[in-house]
Amino acid sequence: MKKLITLTEFIIDRQGEFPDASGDLTRILNDIGIATKFVHREVNKAGLADILGMEGTENVQGEQQKKLDVYANNQFINALKAGGQCAAIASEENEEVIILDNPISNNAKYVVAIDPLDGSSNIEANVSIGTVFSIYKRKSLIGTPANESDLLQPGTELVAAGYTIYGSSTMLVYTTGHGVNGFTLDPSVGLFILSHPDIRYPESGNIYSVNESNRIYFPEAIKAYLQFCHEDDPSTKRPYITRYIGSMVADVHRNMLLGGIFLYPGTIKKPQGKLRLLYECKPMAFIAEQAGGKASDGTRRILEIHPDSIHQRSPFFMGPKAMVEKLEEFIRFF
Ligand code: AHM
Numbered sequence: 001m002k003k004l005i006t007l008t009e010f011i012i013d014r015q016g017e018f019p020d021a022s023g024d025l026t027r028i029l030n031d032i033g034i035a036t037k038f039v040h041r042e043v044n045k046a047g048l049a050d051i052l053g054m055e056g057t058e059n060v061q062g063e064q065q066k067k068l069d070v071y072a073n074n075q076f077i078n079a080l081k082a083g084g085q086c087a088a089i090a091s092e093e094n095e096e097v098i099i100l101d102n103p104i105s106n107n108a109k110y111v112v113a114i115d116p117l118d119g120s121s122n123i124e125a126n127v128s129i130g131t132v133f134s135i136y137k138r139k140s141l142i143g144t145p146a147n148e149s150d151l152l153q154p155g156t157e158l159v160a161a162g163y164t165i166y167g168s169s170t171m172l173v174y175t176t177g178h179g180v181n182g183f184t185l186d187p188s189v190g191l192f193i194l195s196h197p198d199i200r201y202p203e204s205g206n207i208y209s210v211n212e213s214n215r216i217y218f219p220e221a222i223k224a225y226l227q228f229c230h231e232d233d234p235s236t237k238r239p240y241i242t243r244y245i246g247s248m249v250a251d252v253h254r255n256m257l258l259g260g261i262f263l264y265p266g267t268i269k270k271p272q273g274k275l276r277l278l279y280e281c282k283p284m285a286f287i288a289e290q291a292g293g294k295a296s297d298g299t300r301r302i303l304e305i306h307p308d309s310i311h312q313r314s315p316f317f318m319g320p321k322a323m324v325e326k327l328e329e330f331i332r333f334f
């Protein structure tokens with residue numbers, strides 16, 4: 001019988017990839033994995049909210065969805081606080097960076113940026129949602145409280161990043177810069193098991209994922225690229241297939257496994273688009289590159305963009321290298 005490898009075993013085994021490893025990163029990743037299981041449990045009960053909800057707390061339409069955002073945020077923050085290896089957290093749910101100013105956390109080496117529950121508007125329809133996380137080494141002096149600039153680092157400084165997809169099964173996918181590996185949760189035993197070792201993008205693909213209702217507001221280059229996606233050319237598998245869930249984690253995950261490009265461009269109304277550079281685009285870009293793909297804002301490598309603020313937005317394109325480069329050609333041409 002084949003030996004099953006759990007997420008915890010895998011993380012510990014891989015510690016050796018970092019010659020000066022102290023075990024702190026291992027512990028943070030493990031803490032995130034554990035918090036993820038609690039979020040998985042609540043996400044799976046979401047549909048029962050109106051049936052099981054306590055009077056006055058969970059019966060209002062939509063309140064459970066908001067509560068899940070808050071629940072997930074609290075789970076991750078509490079796990080990172082209790083773990084003691086994280087000095088500060090930037091979360092989509094918190095306007096300011098959370099500085100964990102206490103004697104233990106002030107001695108921590110790492111800071112974390114997280115989107116605790118991405119695509120949460122999909123919860124009420126029982127559609128896949130996700131968590132996105134990323135870990136940096138702090139730049140400020142160890143032993144002092146961390147600060148916002150510890151989070152405002154380019155993605156080239158990322159130590160680890162990953163996501164969890166709460167889909168038909170729950171999967172955690174992460175990288176520490178040595179390839180991408182995916183773990184599926186076996187809920188009966190509560191363990192993440194290595195199910196997708198060394199995930200690689202296909203060389204190219206035939207899926208494109210974009211909210212096409214924004215098309216009239218897109219830049220001309222994007223409109224032209226979409227026209228290209230629609231054209232008939234069997235030699236390049238066109239017309240491409242449209243797939244758009246509206247949960248970035250789910251769209252990106254499918255496209256990485258099956259071969260497709262994900263687009264969230266800027267529009268006339270919102271030139272920087274919708275997605276947040278720090279805790280949505282950069283972690284996904286690190287995964288993309290580690291899986292042999294590419295992530296760009298149309299002209300720049302996402303990982304090289306220096307963020308100015310934690311909630312900054314960016315146009316975002318991610319997929320197999322060949323597909324993203326084709327899109328960039330259109331952008332250069334216009
Ligand atoms: P959220 O962080 O508020 O959940 O928004 C991010 C989500 C992404 O998961 C998804 O790709 C995008 O919003 C969908 O936006 P739209 O409805 O404009 O297509």
Ligand code: MG
Pocket residue numbers: 092115117118119280
């Ligand atoms: Mg989000």
